[in-house]
Amino acid sequence: MRDWIAGNFPRTWMPDRADYAAPVFAEQIAWERSLYEAGFAGFTWPRDYGGQGQTLVEQLVANEELGRVGLPDSLNGIGKDMIGPVILAVGTEAQKVRYLRNILTMRDIWCQGFSESEAGSDLAAVRTRATESGEGWIITGSKIWTSFAQHADLCLVLARTGDPALRHASLSMFIVPMDAPGITVRQIDQINGRANFCEVVFDDVRVDTDAVLGGVNQGWAGAGRVLEVERAINRMYRASLFENELRHLVAACRSDPRLSVLLDEPAYLDRLGACYSDIEVLRRLVRRTVLSLTRGGAINGEGSIIKLHWSEAHQRIAVLAREMLAQASRPLSTVTKRAIERFDELYLRSRAETIQAGASAVQLGIIAQRILKLPKT
């Protein structure tokens, strides 16, 4: 895989290069398609559905290689890392045949319609309603913080199909084509200047009966699995990517006379060492989880430990990098300028990482209840 990446990963996409140029949408779609055609996607998915039929170990090893070069996050990360696994777990055979391969070939880009303005951390308070009608369902409501909805072909929507008082037990998941009449997507400006979060309004959107994923009023179990997976084993390249970032910071400092002296200062050595420790801990937590899952163990609350750790560690890397790079010589060289751009963007983007996919407070709550089993009443 390393050889394949060396021959096929565009050099200018490497974020630690002074001539970095972010891939445009179509370029990245094509590249991810080639990644799949080379056998480097869908590692653990069954071959019958387009996957490689391998284990989490192979997926981990491959992820470590991808992280080393600083690859961009997948444009179909929702599909590959979350929805695909849920379809595999609870989908019908027809749904598996219809949707899974298209995720890996990048033919279908997915988004996840879960959170609402009144149902963020408390996802069971979802109000978007799905009502049976004739040969299908009618979905009405709105979702928010839906990543990449502006590009998506399909959306997995969590909707209320029963008595709201039953909370978790009256939720269902629906596969909704994003070109269905009645769907409006509004991009939300983010603090980092991007607009990849969206509000999605469903105004009496009709879907067929076979759009239900995992059974009526059984959506929570499926959603729970999505969130567990999201926390524990998606994007297993993070440790390698974070190391790529730390190496970039050190290389940028070494290139600048005012920054290079910082590499000898005990205070900065201390924080660099702490950041590297964070990376090594992440690496080991993930490896431990992969080993456990490979042996048939469950994720339980371990995913929350991993998510809590990497999200906070990433913020620490970004804070340190900005503080050091702010002391660079003027005028800025192309090397330091590129590093500053990268870490300024990372610093702002990382503020969302302790919020998305379950805020840190939620993760700590899961640890307290599911692992420590601390009583509330």
Added chain:
Amino acid sequence: MMMIEDIALTEDQEAFRASSARSFAVCHGQSARDIAARVAADGSLAVMADPAVGGLGLGAGVAWLVTRAAGAALLSYPMAEAIAAAWAAEGLIDGTLIGTVGIAFDGIVRGTGVNTRLSGVAANIVSAPSADRILIAAPEGVFMIEATQTGVAISPSIALDLERPYGDIVLTDTPALRVGDPDRLIQLYGTLRAADMLGAAEAAFSAACGHASGRRQFGKPLSGQQVVSTDLARDHYRLECVQTSIAYAALAWDGRYGDLADACDVAVALAGEMLPLVVENAIQIHGAMGFTWEMSLHRALRRVRSAAAVAPAAAARQALAARCIANWAAV
């Protein structure tokens, strides 16, 4: 299928760990000498020593679990130090001699072979006042000295640990026997010491969870207050980070994972930074009761803080960073 490193114990290793834990649990109130005899009899002392000299040679992957159990029991014996010393030097596995380790030596080494002499100060050594053999790690090597020799002055160190009083040693042209190179001993000792700290912190944490679950105020258990459950969850996260780091450091020491120096520095740094916080929070959770002499929490705090001071976390982090910077420059 490609393999990744396996940190799970075999059945025999788990049995050995459990046996040590049971043995330590009944040592409360015993003298260091009595404990030495017991831990020699149950094999704990010999866990890492070479089988050629009567040891068990089970590796750091088992030894760290033994010292973790010692920490959990607040054992009045320098278990980590003794195991490390028994690995490095012969004659320390039958329990008749108490061995310990000092890694902060500020002095000079003169001569070689039978003429080797050490002069200087080795500070902050666990159980130095009761030790018979002290292994001093210097840049020139690991040197074993006898505590009763001429030229050895041991005074109580200013440390908090009640179960294992620390000592400072002043050496004046003291005869010493070179027994090995320092790096492996320092890395092993760091890992085992971190494991002892982990055991003490885990015991304190367990007490805190029990107290938070049972103690009721405002009509519900303390853990019903989100701030309390959140604090305990954060402590669990800290313990998991430290435990994983120590397990992998032990693996690395046994040659089964990654870079040894990095792994050990990570373990020492995290143990020194996170474990005192866990124990301090355990006291906090217990309220005023946690502040009493009668509760054992202060003993865990003393043990963990004292051990953390032997090799400061900051020094480990800085060493780790310096090595990364040097290695990355070479690529």
